[in-house]
Amino acid sequence: MTDMASATTPAAPALGLRERKKIRTRQGIRHAAYRLFERQGYDATTVEQIAAAAEVSPSTFFRYFPTKEDVVLTDEYDPLMEAALLERPADEPIVDSLRQAVVPLARQMAAGEHDEMLQRMRLVREVPAIRARMGENMSVSCGLLVDVLARRTGRPADDLGLRIVVGALLGGWQETMMHWVENDGTEDLGALLERTLDILADGLGRHAL
Numbered sequence: 001m002t003d004m005a006s007a008t009t010p011a012a013p014a015l016g017l018r019e020r021k022k023i024r025t026r027q028g029i030r031h032a033a034y035r036l037f038e039r040q041g042y043d044a045t046t047v048e049q050i051a052a053a054a055e056v057s058p059s060t061f062f063r064y065f066p067t068k069e070d071v072v073l074t075d076e077y078d079p080l081m082e083a084a085l086l087e088r089p090a091d092e093p094i095v096d097s098l099r100q101a102v103v104p105l106a107r108q109m110a111a112g113e114h115d116e117m118l119q120r121m122r123l124v125r126e127v128p129a130i131r132a133r134m135g136e137n138m139s140v141s142c143g144l145l146v147d148v149l150a151r152r153t154g155r156p157a158d159d160l161g162l163r164i165v166v167g168a169l170l171g172g173w174q175e176t177m178m179h180w181v182e183n184d185g186t187e188d189l190g191a192l193l194e195r196t197l198d199i200l201a202d203g204l205g206r207h208a209l
Contacts, residue, residue, distance in 0.1 A: 069133035
């Protein structure tokens with residue numbers, strides 16, 4: 001759900017100097033990595049090379065990204081999505097809340113970071129190690145989203161129905177992103193996500209989406 005506090009990122013609550021520095025460092029590492037991936041390929045690029053290009057130490061790299069794959073898969077949007085979801089009315093259907101919280105972020109990302117998003121999703125599609133790591137991260141994202149929605153709706157965090165709905169939504173978003181990149185990012189990503197939510201709401205409507 002894979003950036004904040006820069007000219008190309010969504011508005012966010014005011015952050016302290018230390019947190020802003022962390023975000024700039026994380027983004028600097030990510031941008032350096034993407035430049036190297038573009039120039040010499042993902043497999044040929046080492047963590048040491050990325051760290052050198054970003055002017056940080058390898059140990060600093062690993063403080064921000066546990067693996068090289070995480071450079072591609074992580075961003076700073078999860079806190080924004082969490083805050084947006086928690087602000088939605090408790091009795092609002094889940095799909096409507098997600099539409100209001102996620103689609104604007106996706107539109108802003110596509111407008112401000114189109115080329116990087118396209119490169120990122122091409123790497124996800126083409127590199128087996130990234131796809132494998134993505135499966136692990138999806139589990140974490142699912143847990144985060146379930147927890148947020150449980151807090152907002154008052155449902156228990158182990159609610160099976162909520163977990164199934166969230167899993168279906170995340171799977172739908174992933175397929176939407178794959179469709180978007182397979183068409184070279186020419187389609188309106190926000191419109192595609194709107195369509196995905198419509199399809200899911202229609203198919204899962206009986207379960208109080």
